[in-house]
Amino acid sequence: MTEAKRRELMDEIEDQIRTIGVLTSGGDAPGMNAAIRAVVRTGLSKGFKVRGIRRGYHGLLKEEIIDLSARDVSDTIQRGGTILQTARCQSMRTEEGQQKAAAICKKYGIDALVVIGGDGSFAGAQKLANLGVKVIGLPGTIDLDIACTDYTIGFDTAVNTAMEAIDKVRDTSTSHERCSIIEVMGRDAGYLALWCGIANGAERILMPEEHDYDEAALVEDIMECKRRGKKNYIIINAEGIGDTMNMAKRLEEATGIETRATIIGHMQRGGSPTCKDRVYASTMGAMAVELLANGKYNRVVGYSNGEFVDYDINEALSMKKHISNFQYDISKMLAI
Ligand code: ADP
Ligand code: F6P
Numbered sequence: 639m640t641e642a643k644r645r646e647l648m649d650e651i652e653d654q655i656r657t658i659g660v661l662t663s664g665g666d667a668p669g670m671n672a673a674i675r676a677v678v679r680t681g682l683s684k685g686f687k688v689r690g691i692r693r694g695y696h697g698l699l700k701e702e703i704i705d706l707s708a709r710d711v712s713d714t715i716q717r718g719g720t721i722l723q724t725a726r727c728q729s730m731r732t733e734e735g736q737q738k739a740a741a742i743c744k745k746y747g748i749d750a751l752v753v754i755g756g757d758g759s760f761a762g763a764q765k766l767a768n769l770g771v772k773v774i775g776l777p778g779t780i781d782l783d784i785a786c787t788d789y790t791i792g793f794d795t796a797v798n799t800a801m802e803a804i805d806k807v808r809d810t811s812t813s814h815e816r817c818s819i820i821e822v823m824g825r826d827a828g829y830l831a832l833w834c835g836i837a838n839g840a841e842r843i844l845m846p847e848e849h850d851y852d853e854a855a856l857v858e859d860i861m862e863c864k865r866r867g868k869k870n871y872i873i874i875n876a877e878g879i880g881d882t883m884n885m886a887k888r889l890e891e892a893t894g895i896e897t898r899a900t901i902i903g904h905m906q907r908g909g910s911p912t913c914k915d916r917v918y919a920s921t922m923g924a925m926a927v928e929l930l931a932n933g934k935y936n937r938v939v940g941y942s943n944g945e946f947v948d949y950d951i952n953e954a955l956s957m958k959k960h961i962s963n964f965q966y967d968i969s970k971m972l973a974i
Contacts, residue, residue: 655772655930657687659703659748662720663694663727663755663762666907667778667792669915670720670754675711676923677752682708684931689748693723694755695730695762698739703746715916718795718908724755730762740769750935752926754778754791757955760938764951772935774926775951776919780907783827785957786949787940791922794914796823796906797833803902804838804874811870817860817889817897819873821882823906828961830906831876836965841871841973846878847961853885857892864895871895921946 660677662670674690681688690710692702714721729735743751743766750772753763756779763773777784780796800822811818822830828845835843841863844851860871875882886899911919922939925946929937938954940947949957 661691663759668795668911669919672919673923680927696725696727775938782829785959789941
């Protein structure tokens, strides 16, 4: 065998993936367990060893690493939250932390890491990729704010949870002929607010993307709707706008119409995942392993134009997403 051939073979062996790690990071999202389960079971079926990292990057830096068997993920597909726990980790934002994380992956023989989380978690994965860890990102966030995908694990469950809660508020709001301002999650993104606004037939949607809302115009609109015979006035306010309690007081004072505030809060992040979240998360988890088995890595899995797709992680992170102006505009028309 020539020296060149021997080196080529050695490189191939070095490049081979034997062990896949999986972690969840950032805010948890219903369906993450379905994705973990799919990574574990597809991985084992294809002959890989699978290791779970607990508490996201924080746990990676603390070496909280466990072996995962097919039975370890039994009875998890229907559960909300994440069986691996999740965390936010400041150290991972530093070069020192990133190098330590890459070294720990090497120490535990983790050749490839599946990161289930949002954009921030993908940024961490990108840093690991630059340090030689093979990574796959799976979009997991209730916020739907990942540019390369029309679907994120957890959004469907969260938006349905919020919608059902808002329906209940509407019942009492109508009975009392009140104005209701209801805060949904989304610090930087208005997708939950927009979808609930349309699904619940809200009169007004306030989103971080349209921050310059005019409160005087809002007061005028509430009064006008009352004159037109509306029995209630529902405002969906995204967490990123906030100030929900004070806004309710100000609106009541300005309109003379009883106004109540409801903050739905973290119940939107929990609960048993919907069928869609279970199926899509399972598909994405299996796809992550398929990609690795086919020698593809440093990719992010997404769902676009009705198909599951994958992008180079750098390309995925450079993409931009904009809330649909069309949907925002029709939400106003549908509320006349
Ligand atoms: P999400 O993944 O849902 O967007 P965060 O933005 O909170 O959630 O990010 C989750 C974690 O990912 C952070 O706590 C941090 O450990 C890591 N992370 C975020 N941004 C970066 C970055 N620029 N570089 C390295 N790691 C990052
Ligand atoms: O997971 C996304 C999200 O729910 C955002 O909508 C929200 O702003 C944020 O996480 C809140 O996270 P936490 O309460 O865990 O800090």
